[in-house]
Amino acid sequence: MPENLPGPMISIRGVSKWYGTFEVLADCSTAVAKGEVVVVCGPSGSGKSTLIKCVNGLEPFQKGEIVVDGISVGGEKTDLPKLRARVGMVFQHFELFPHMTVMENLTLAQVKVLGRSKDEAVDKGTKLLERVGLAAHRDKFPAQLSGGQQQRVAIARALSMDPVAMLFDEPTSALDPEMINEVLDVMVQLAKDGMTMMVVTHEMGFARKVAHRVIFMDKGQIVEDLPKEDFFGKPRSERAQLFLSKILHH
Amino acid sequence: MGGFDWEVIETSLPYLFKVGMVFTVTLTVLSMAGGIFFGTVLAMMRLSRFRTLAALAGGYVNLMRSIPLVLVIFWFFFLVPYIGAWILHEDRPHPLGPFYSALITFTMFEAAYYCEIMRAGIQSIPRGQVWSGYALGLDYWQTMGHIVLPQAFRNMLPVLLTQTIILFQDTSLVYVISATDFLGAASKVANRDYRLVEMYSFVAVVYFVISFGLSTLVRRLQARIAVVR
Numbered sequence: 388m389p390e391n392l393p394g395p396m397i398s399i400r401g402v403s404k405w406y407g408t409f410e411v412l413a414d415c416s417t418a419v420a421k422g423e424v425v426v427v428c429g430p431s432g433s434g435k436s437t438l439i440k441c442v443n444g445l446e447p448f449q450k451g452e453i454v455v456d457g458i459s460v461g462g463e464k465t466d467l468p469k470l471r472a473r474v475g476m477v478f479q480h481f482e483l484f485p486h487m488t489v490m491e492n493l494t495l496a497q498v499k500v501l502g503r504s505k506d507e508a509v510d511k512g513t514k515l516l517e518r519v520g521l522a523a524h525r526d527k528f529p530a531q532l533s534g535g536q537q538q539r540v541a542i543a544r545a546l547s548m549d550p551v552a553m554l555f556d557e558p559t560s561a562l563d564p565e566m567i568n569e570v571l572d573v574m575v576q577l578a579k580d581g582m583t584m585m586v587v588t589h590e591m592g593f594a595r596k597v598a599h600r601v602i603f604m605d606k607g608q609i610v611e612d613l614p615k616e617d618f619f620g621k622p623r624s625e626r627a628q629l630f631l632s633k634i635l636h637h
Numbered sequence: 638m639g640g641f642d643w644e645v646i647e648t649s650l651p652y653l654f655k656v657g658m659v660f661t662v663t664l665t666v667l668s669m670a671g672g673i674f675f676g677t678v679l680a681m682m683r684l685s686r687f688r689t690l691a692a693l694a695g696g697y698v699n700l701m702r703s704i705p706l707v708l709v710i711f712w713f714f715f716l717v718p719y720i721g722a723w724i725l726h727e728d729r730p731h732p733l734g735p736f737y738s739a740l741i742t743f744t745m746f747e748a749a750y751y752c753e754i755m756r757a758g759i760q761s762i763p764r765g766q767v768w769s770g771y772a773l774g775l776d777y778w779q780t781m782g783h784i785v786l787p788q789a790f791r792n793m794l795p796v797l798l799t800q801t802i803i804l805f806q807d808t809s810l811v812y813v814i815s816a817t818d819f820l821g822a823a824s825k826v827a828n829r830d831y832r833l834v835e836m837y838s839f840v841a842v843v844y845f846v847i848s849f850g851l852s853t854l855v856r857r858l859q860a861r862i863a864v865v866r
Binding site: 440443445467468469471472473474475476478480482483484485486495496499500501541544545548 | 771774
């Protein structure tokens with residue numbers, strides 16, 4: 388964990404969630420400090436995507452508490468749109484708005500949510516598109532871009548809101564292999580710039596390179612929550628060992 | 638009886654189109670606009686997580702779709718004046734005239750059908766689109782207005798237009814309240830001059846040409862506007 392940090396940016400305490408009688412999240416607790424990069428991994432169906440969607444209130448949870456930047460996500464009086472505007476999220480399937488151009492995708496929420504002027508929003512959008520190397524594509528529609536390009540636009544769109552933290556939900560798992568790196572490069576840069584990040588991914592190379600901590604989930608539980616060095620080095624639970632051996636030596 | 642009398646058609650053309658067709662087209666276009674608006678509201682209610690709203694909209698749609706249109710036209714024609722009087726605190730029924738009565742009827746009736754189309758359209762939008770709208774801090778109305786409805790509307794445009802073509806034909810039922818739509822106008826000429834074969838044949842041809850022409854356009858449009866995902 389980076390040094391000299393104040394209280395956690397994201398704190399998850401005893402969160403449980405059920406679909407009917409099926410428990411998808413079982414008493415999950417962890418925290419992400421400001422500037423920290425936490426990778427969440429685990430087999431499919433382990434609840435990792437559900438957990439990260441709970442962080443900005445896209446998925447409701449029945450028990451426990453999640454506090455983001457001092458605001459309780461599940462609180463009855465919480466202004467969820469306002470909270471979400473401060474937390475960027477990137478999805479597995481990009482979820483760019485197909486009926487809008489790249490630039491419109493980047494400016495919509497800036498104007499409607501943050502109340503920026505059109506010009507300010509376009510300026511910001513232009514800078515971010517340059518940052519992800521897509522300035523030339525500003526007037527294209529998402530369908531005209533490759534998957535990797537779309538995901539980079541999605542990252543730029545999330546950054547356009549000046550978020551205090553970024554959530555990534557399997558950002559590379561819908562991509563063709565040759566496009567994974569262009570997205571990871573953007574994420575690595577973001578991590579190096581000090582962004583607080585919670586990343587659901589199986590990209591262990593990314594975890595080794597920039598993560599501070601790795602969380603391993605299975606069957607709705609947080610089984611491991613270790614500093615990166617310990618996760619990849621020291622002995623750990625059998626389930627995590629099995630999982631790592633599967634995804635590292637295939 | 639004599640042969641097919643082309644002249645009666647020719648001489649009544651201005652009346653048929655300037656009075657009858659104008660009524661029909663105005664009624665169709667306004668009912669479509671109103672129907673799509675209320676239909677969209679109903680669709681959002683039906684998909685709402687508030688059970689009462691969903692049940693209300695569902696009940697309304699099922700009611701409208703289970704009653705013959707002619708009956709609804711009658712019903713509104715005779716009932717609306719009483720409702721009007723009740724709202725305006727007048728002693729006597731407040732007649733609206735055939736046009737406004739028909740407009741209200743068709744808007745309310747078609748809203749039920751447009752509702753089901755818009756509901757399918759809204760449901761066709763992947764959940765992730767809503768999530769990404771919310772994740773950016775947009776609220777329900779902004780997400781609906783900027784992300785879900787524009788896409789739903791575009792996806793459903795061919796079906797909405799096809800429903801409108803049906804509406805265009807159905808407006809001819811206003812003859813039961815003696816409104817002078819296209820069919821009503823032709824019917825008046827037919828009865829006055831006793832030229833039923835000529836007038837009703839001509840009316841059929843005009844309805845066919847317009848409806849078939851529009852259907853063809855809709856099919857072309859369908860091929861062009863499909864949103865590439």
